[in-house]
Amino acid sequence: MPELPEVETFKLYLDKTSLKQEIKDVKLIDIRVLDVDSSVLKKSLINKRFEYSTRHGKYLFVFLNPKFLVLHFGMTGDLEYYNEQIDVPKFSKVIFCFKNGFNLAYISRRMFGRIYITDKIEDFIKLKKLGPDAYKMSFEDFTETLKRRSAILKNALLNQSFIAGIGNIYSDEILFRTKLNPRTKLDEINESKIKEFFSNIKEVLKFGIKKEGDLSTYPKSFLIPHRKKDERCPICDTEIERYEISGRHGFFCPICQKE
């Protein structure tokens, strides 16, 4: 689930369902997801409202005057807004209970998600050493973050201190669309390719947001539907290959994305 487009979708979902309602309780089902003291979390939320939310990379910040709730979804996180008559959604870890009888469940199946409280978004970004948000960054932000860097492209895209928000699946799609080999190094790509790279990051994420993070209905012209065994490149019909870099597996076309 949660790379940038999914988290953006969660943001829109939270905005649509949960803003401005008084929070009457916070139920802690599994405190292992908390990276904040339980009492601090409760004190920061109860009798307040989700005023607005913003997203940076894969993190969602929700303002509750005067602090921010920070949600990170790990690999298997989700949000579900539901009526109290319905059973608590499976794998719920924390439930935000509103006065109107509805609840927002923070779900994390594999316990990789985390919840924080922070006073300032900028402090949190600094603490986590996050780079510019991949969707909002300007071309100048992008070239600034590229400066004097030489990392392998795949690692750079996955490194949240470099650019925040891109994960394994979308990084493969971005590299495929830009016809870049995942093992190419940052300092090996020329200026026009950099521009193309930048605009493809934006386009791939924009499309992902439009799709609400649902990867199951992607057009065949994208790499995403072909990220599995025995698939062929939608451009040149070559067999798509699986690769491994720094312990992460990905897929690419060995012809279109020649080194």
Place this chain on the structure above:
DNA sequence: AGCGATGTTCGCCG
């Protein structure tokens, strides 16, 4: 039954 998984972090080493 074993393996893989859309993430992050840390330690090791060049």
Place this chain on the structure above:
DNA sequence: TCGGCGAACATCGC
């Protein structure tokens, strides 16, 4: 300091 690599975390679904 940068950056590649591998392990660890936890747990479910295929």
